[in-house]
Amino acid sequence: MNITAAYTDLYQLTMAQVYFITKPDGRAVFDYYYRTNPFKGGYAVFAGLEDVLDILETLKFSESDITYLEQHGFEREFLEYLKDFRFQGTIYSSKEGDVVFPNRPILQVEANIIEAQIIETLLLNILNFQTLIATKASRIRYSAGNESTLLDMGLRRAHATGGYYASRAAAIGGFDSTSNVKAAEDYNIPCSGTMAHSFIQSYEDELKAFRDFAKIRPINCVLLVDTYNTLRSGLPNAIIIAKEMEERGEKLLGVRLDSGDLAYLSKQTRKILDDANLGYVKIVASNQLDEFVIKSLKEQGAPIDIFGVGTNLVTGKPDASLGGVYKLSEYNGDPRIKLSENIIKVSLPYKKQVYRVLDTNGMFYGADSIAVFSEESVNEMIHPFDATKSLNFEHFDREPLLEKVMVNGAKVNPPRTVQEIANYSQSRLEKLPEEYKRFQNAHIYKIGLSNKLKKERDILVAKHKL
Amino acid sequence: MNITAAYTDLYQLTMAQVYFITKPDGRAVFDYYYRTNPFKGGYAVFAGLEDVLDILETLKFSESDITYLEQHGFEREFLEYLKDFRFQGTIYSSKEGDVVFPNRPILQVEANIIEAQIIETLLLNILNFQTLIATKASRIRYSAGNESTLLDMGLRRAHATGGYYASRAAAIGGFDSTSNVKAAEDYNIPCSGTMAHSFIQSYEDELKAFRDFAKIRPINCVLLVDTYNTLRSGLPNAIIIAKEMEERGEKLLGVRLDSGDLAYLSKQTRKILDDANLGYVKIVASNQLDEFVIKSLKEQGAPIDIFGVGTNLVTGKPDASLGGVYKLSEYNGDPRIKLSENIIKVSLPYKKQVYRVLDTNGMFYGADSIAVFSEESVNEMIHPFDATKSLNFEHFDREPLLEKVMVNGAKVNPPRTVQEIANYSQSRLEKLPEEYKRFQNAHIYKIGLSNKLKKERDILVAKHKL
Numbered sequence: 001m002n003i004t005a006a007y008t009d010l011y012q013l014t015m016a017q018v019y020f021i022t023k024p025d026g027r028a029v030f031d032y033y034y035r036t037n038p039f040k041g042g043y044a045v046f047a048g049l050e051d052v053l054d055i056l057e058t059l060k061f062s063e064s065d066i067t068y069l070e071q072h073g074f075e076r077e078f079l080e081y082l083k084d085f086r087f088q089g090t091i092y093s094s095k096e097g098d099v100v101f102p103n104r105p106i107l108q109v110e111a112n113i114i115e116a117q118i119i120e121t122l123l124l125n126i127l128n129f130q131t132l133i134a135t136k137a138s139r140i141r142y143s144a145g146n147e148s149t150l151l152d153m154g155l156r157r158a159h160a161t162g163g164y165y166a167s168r169a170a171a172i173g174g175f176d177s178t179s180n181v182k183a184a185e186d187y188n189i190p191c192s193g194t195m196a197h198s199f200i201q202s203y204e205d206e207l208k209a210f211r212d213f214a215k216i217r218p219i220n221c222v223l224l225v226d227t228y229n230t231l232r233s234g235l236p237n238a239i240i241i242a243k244e245m246e247e248r249g250e251k252l253l254g255v256r257l258d259s260g261d262l263a264y265l266s267k268q269t270r271k272i273l274d275d276a277n278l279g280y281v282k283i284v285a286s287n288q289l290d291e292f293v294i295k296s297l298k299e300q301g302a303p304i305d306i307f308g309v310g311t312n313l314v315t316g317k318p319d320a321s322l323g324g325v326y327k328l329s330e331y332n333g334d335p336r337i338k339l340s341e342n343i344i345k346v347s348l349p350y351k352k353q354v355y356r357v358l359d360t361n362g363m364f365y366g367a368d369s370i371a372v373f374s375e376e377s378v379n380e381m382i383h384p385f386d387a388t389k390s391l392n393f394e395h396f397d398r399e400p401l402l403e404k405v406m407v408n409g410a411k412v413n414p415p416r417t418v419q420e421i422a423n424y425s426q427s428r429l430e431k432l433p434e435e436y437k438r439f440q441n442a443h444i445y446k447i448g449l450s451n452k453l454k455k456e457r458d459i460l461v462a463k464h465k466l
Numbered sequence: 467m468n469i470t471a472a473y474t475d476l477y478q479l480t481m482a483q484v485y486f487i488t489k490p491d492g493r494a495v496f497d498y499y500y501r502t503n504p505f506k507g508g509y510a511v512f513a514g515l516e517d518v519l520d521i522l523e524t525l526k527f528s529e530s531d532i533t534y535l536e537q538h539g540f541e542r543e544f545l546e547y548l549k550d551f552r553f554q555g556t557i558y559s560s561k562e563g564d565v566v567f568p569n570r571p572i573l574q575v576e577a578n579i580i581e582a583q584i585i586e587t588l589l590l591n592i593l594n595f596q597t598l599i600a601t602k603a604s605r606i607r608y609s610a611g612n613e614s615t616l617l618d619m620g621l622r623r624a625h626a627t628g629g630y631y632a633s634r635a636a637a638i639g640g641f642d643s644t645s646n647v648k649a650a651e652d653y654n655i656p657c658s659g660t661m662a663h664s665f666i667q668s669y670e671d672e673l674k675a676f677r678d679f680a681k682i683r684p685i686n687c688v689l690l691v692d693t694y695n696t697l698r699s700g701l702p703n704a705i706i707i708a709k710e711m712e713e714r715g716e717k718l719l720g721v722r723l724d725s726g727d728l729a730y731l732s733k734q735t736r737k738i739l740d741d742a743n744l745g746y747v748k749i750v751a752s753n754q755l756d757e758f759v760i761k762s763l764k765e766q767g768a769p770i771d772i773f774g775v776g777t778n779l780v781t782g783k784p785d786a787s788l789g790g791v792y793k794l795s796e797y798n799g800d801p802r803i804k805l806s807e808n809i810i811k812v813s814l815p816y817k818k819q820v821y822r823v824l825d826t827n828g829m830f831y832g833a834d835s836i837a838v839f840s841e842e843s844v845n846e847m848i849h850p851f852d853a854t855k856s857l858n859f860e861h862f863d864r865e866p867l868l869e870k871v872m873v874n875g876a877k878v879n880p881p882r883t884v885q886e887i888a889n890y891s892q893s894r895l896e897k898l899p900e901e902y903k904r905f906q907n908a909h910i911y912k913i914g915l916s917n918k919l920k921k922e923r924d925i926l927v928a929k930h931k932l
Contacts, residue, residue, distance in 0.1 A: 001648065007630070007647070008646075008648075009621055009645040009647070010645050010646075012659075014659060014661070015662060015665045022678050069647075117664070121621050125621055126626055128623055129625045155475055156594065157591075157594055157789065159624070159626075160596070160631040161469065161630070161631070162628025165625070165626040166626075181472040181473070182474075184534075186467070191538065197804050202494065213480075216483060217483065228930050311786075311787045315625070318784060321781045321783070322623075326664075331667070338664075339693070464694050
């Protein structure tokens with residue numbers, strides 16, 4: 001499937017047609033944000049922005065889309081509009097790779113309401129997923145430590161072509177390489193891989209399989225040692241091959257464990273390799289790994305150098321989705337709000353800016369303050385629902401987080417590579433204190449409102465309460 | 467992204483290059499199967515086949531794929547091979563939409579080992595995901611009953627472009643329609659939708675928003691009534707509009723509840739609508755629904771006509787993935803096996819056929835028997851690991867389940883529409899006794915081996931045990 005503007009929910013087009021007829025010049029501001037951190041953690045890593053902007057720059061309806069919509073009751077004049085549809089709005093966004101938190105705008109779309117509505121589904125579809133996976137990847141990186149190598153190998157369990165974007169997001173969140181050739185090619189991510197059991201099974205004997213493989217592909221050669229028996233067959237055979245490679249002036253990169261008790265087997269394997277003077281041969285481990293299994297392996301002292309992570313990474317288990325939403329906050333300059341019986345789900349009116357408070361060491365203080373965009377010198381934040389809780393950050397440094405990334409449908413900044421975004425993400429995570437990164441009961445990062453925003457929101461809530 | 471043959475794991479190409487050099491004429495049989503039913507249920511609905519076959523018929527490497535691989539150390543002769551690569555193998559498969567069970571081949575690929583290896587990742591990527599989602603959809607259909615209408619509206623939470631395939635699989639599993647315009651267009655799935663909160667927020671008042679919408683889109687008009695207050699604002703306004711529509715000779719299709727207690731609100735709404743002589747106006751409910759919530763709503767007598775299901779459907783929560791595997795079972799006519807410390811993970815050798823046993827009413831008896839493909843008159847099955855357990859089905863009807871669907875890279879059968887596959891799936895689920903469909907402790911469908919297959923498997927296990 002090629003992404004066209006028809007990769008959206010039908011109701012976007014139904015509503016767009018009403019706007020087209022009744023108020024074709026309406027200007028809207030929509031906020032993208034989520035309400036709960038993924039994985040019961042303390043943050044998320046924002047990802048998918050560059051893809052969204054690239055797609056928006058060229059997004060249009062195909063001829064067959066128009067024909068389809070014609071057959072489904074849309075009106076001629078509106079179809080003419082759709083034929084020429086281009087997104088020409090302006091987007092303010094957090095930088096891709098930044099750490100973000102619940103209930104604050106991560107991105108804002110300012111556009112004709114027809115355009116803003118048509119792109120909603122696609123924008124949510126890309127940002128929700130990549131943010132989920134980049135966050136998962138960052139957690140796995142956190143438990144593996146910077147000394148470990150992390151390989152994404154989840155493509156076969158990914159959600160069809162969603163796996164393409166999963167590999168990109170994994171790299172942003174801290175993975176070193178992917179097995180996904182297409183994603184590696186298009187996004188310039190390092191590509192790596194080992195071998196499959198079927199390769200060894202296709203031979204009458206394991207040693208011959210290893211030998212053929214190592215001869216033809218000596219660079220970054222990793223031998224899979226658990227097809228028959230790890231310690232009694234795979235590893236002794238791998239050692240024979242490593243010695244043969246040495247004679248040719250080559251080096252075996254590693255052996256891969258894909259089943260059994262990885263802590264026990266990796267320790268045994270390390271010892272056997274070291275005893276054979278193969279201290280340089282690395283140990284690769286895979287098999288249903290996630291941040292918790294890796295943390296446990298680390299705590300047990302398992303001497304694993306490279307972790308191959310698949311299913312749990314690319315599907316973002318156990319969450320499987322990030323509930324990011326896209327809410328109208330301003331229409332033709334007037335503030336808008338969505339009420340809810342659950343007060344935490346009440347949306348924030350107006351186009352906004354978000355300020356991050358820094359402590360004296362340049363670390364994140366643990367507070368983002370949301371203000372009306374036009375406000376100057378924002379120096380305080382108030383708890384959204386408890387006016388007794390507030391923070392004055394007059395004497396703190398702060399960063400405005402939302403920057404213009406698209407104007408009139410055109411990208412403002414030069415393209416950023418996945419590697420640049422990944423580096424930026426790492427630098428931001430380093431500024432986030434440890435207590436927000438731990439897996440159990442992560443500290444709650446504070447999100448507050450400026451005086452003005454809180455006041456305006458409360459006025460609107462009162463106005464709409466019946 | 468366009469799917470090309472580079473949408474695969476790097477190791478497939480690394481191994482393929484070794485095969486290309488050392489045994490370019492190797493013929494392999496690979497089995498596709500999974501080991502555990504999704505969602506702790508009693509079955510899975512097999513989906514994705516038609517997509518896989520369509521993709522395989524035209525799959526090739528793009529010029530940029532070849533350039534990329536050239537830069538990454540692949541050899542010139544192998545790259546020449548890849549330039550002309552086409553899948554020319556033969557595929558035997560269960561029918562798409564059939565109910566399937568763990569540890570029996572669902573599909574078998576018989577091809578040159580290079581080709582069989584290159585397509586592995588893509589095949590798993592598509593089949594695992596669509597089978598997961600079709601199964602989830604069938605469970606939701608089971609709890610909603612045939613009298614309810616089911617709408618897929620999960621695109622915004624789907625895994626990027628994986629959402630395209632999710633909508634297809636949802637239709638196969640029993641959903642009536644999707645909000646996903648692109649999938650509806652390409653797969654000829656009924657498309658439907660309602661309205662968003664932002665539409666109402668863009669107006670100063672809810673009634674005016676409803677009125678504009680109903681006038682411009684009177685067909686299948688559903689009004690979202692919870693933006694401000696369901697019972698005090700949304701519903702009274704919807705009733706006004708319904709009456710205005712009646713005066714124009716039109717009918718309001720429904721009102722949609724998207725928050726709050728859906729059981730309570732749907733009962734109140736039904737009563738209020740009925741009291742206003744609007745018995746024909748349907749109630750649509752959404753908000754984090756899944757098979758369990760719908761079951762509970764049904765048990766409470768909630769008068770909901772249409773369920774809109776999003777996140778939990780399209781991400782296949784809570785599983786998020788199906789662990790389908792692709793294992794070598796034959797190489798150049800010789801049987802192959804993959805051992806494991808876990809006996810249940812030992813693979814089955816040989817190209818195989820699977821027979822489903824039917825009872826005297828044509829219902830599924832609850833047993834599939836796996837035999838070597840060439841075996842004739844298979845009349846018994848033996849438990850894979852417990853020889854004391856067996857079934858003689860000499861006097862039962864049986865169906866061979868694997869049929870040739872692709873020969874020399876070309877599809878054998880005319881295309882099947884999603885609707886045809888969905889109808890077939892429903893007919894198969896109707897033959898599956900209730901006890902395999904319940905959510906708690908589903909009955910275990912028996913999978914056995916023919917005498918010959920069991921004997922051959924045991925010989926190979928003994929041979930490889932060290």
